[in-house]
Amino acid sequence: MSMQYVRIYYGPNESFGTVSYKPQKLCGIREYLQRLGFRVDLVPVEYINYCMLEMCGHEVFRCNINNLLFNAAAERDSVCRRAINAVVESSAKFLRARSYLWSWALIEDQIFRRSEYSPKDYWPFNFDGSFDTCLECESCMEVIENN
16 A cells, blocks of 8 residues: 555535535545645545545544535635645655664664574685784785786
8 A cells, every 4th residue: 555545534414404425525635635646535434424534544634524615725724734734744654654664674684694593605715804914914015016
């Protein structure tokens, strides 16, 4: 599931004695999020006056659908702006959590490779790593100068 994917669950709206689905109340949220690059799906549910935004299986915002303006732009609706801010902030948090978990998985993988049970590294030559003395360097330099 992508972090740029938002599901909006909305229920029927009760107004003027009638109960019916009004996805037009979600136009501002949907259009603004699509402009930001999110993929938005509207999912009707059976709960009256219900609106909930979900990302990566987590609820990020919930409100009464009566609080949203009908066919209004996101800039004019304060509840819509709060919903959009919640989506943008949670997208950043999900991205940060994914990076954090990825780095820890990488560290654990490296720790496993460096343990005594890890496969051995084989080099084409014997490498002891003792280049601490200057006597070896002097003898090498004399060989290089002679050639």
